[in-house]
Amino acid sequence: MDRVPILKIGPVLLVSIQVDMQDQMALALQEDLGQRIVDTGCRGVIIDITGLDIVDSFVGRTLSTIASISRVLDAETIVVGMRPAVAITLVELGLSLNGIRTALNVERGMELLARRADEDDFAEPDFVDEHEISKSP
Template sequence: MDRLPILKIGSVLLVSIQIDMQDQMALQLQEDLGQRIVDTGCKGVIIDITGLDIVDSFVGRTLSTIASISRVLDAETIVVGMRPAVAITLVELGLSLEGIRTALNVERGLELLARSTEPDTADDLELFGDPETASS
């Protein structure tokens, strides 16, 4: 069975789907991504679906499941490169792709991940106390 390559770029895993995915390939991708997240400790997953002409309900649900698995493993999933026809099909099928953020392309997806994983200094101070005002 064919497997989709999963590239590691820093703390991000990138999958570029350039062929129409069959159900078995989608399930294999789900399993492979989960294992790679565990193995690498990555904080983000970008799935580039530029090459997909059709996203059926099974593939749509599999993408949602991948996002859920990633979240449980402390990684965020962003789907990039969605064509307008694919978006229309997803809406017509009633698939909302819950838990999945989207971006126009890989570059914007990487920017979105970078912004979402930046530590928020104000929140850090609130959680751990401001070291300048903490008593010794």
């Protein structure tokens, strides 16, 4: 079975789905991506679905699951490149893509993740302080 390639671009993992996926392929992506997040320590994942003609409930659920797995592994997932016809169909199908952040394209997704990283840096000292306090006798 073919697998969806996962590219590391700086601090971000980029997944570009270019083929009509079999269900097994979507499930394999879920597992591969979790492993790559752990291996690379990336904090952001961008899934580009420009190449998908349709998103049915199975693919939609897989995207939601990927976002949840990533979150538990301290990475944020952004789905980009959804075609307008796909968006219309998803809404009519009743799929809400719970917990998934979206952006119009890869560039916007990258910006969103970079902004998140800046906010995290800003918040870091507080976190370190609390940590130090809790460790002190």
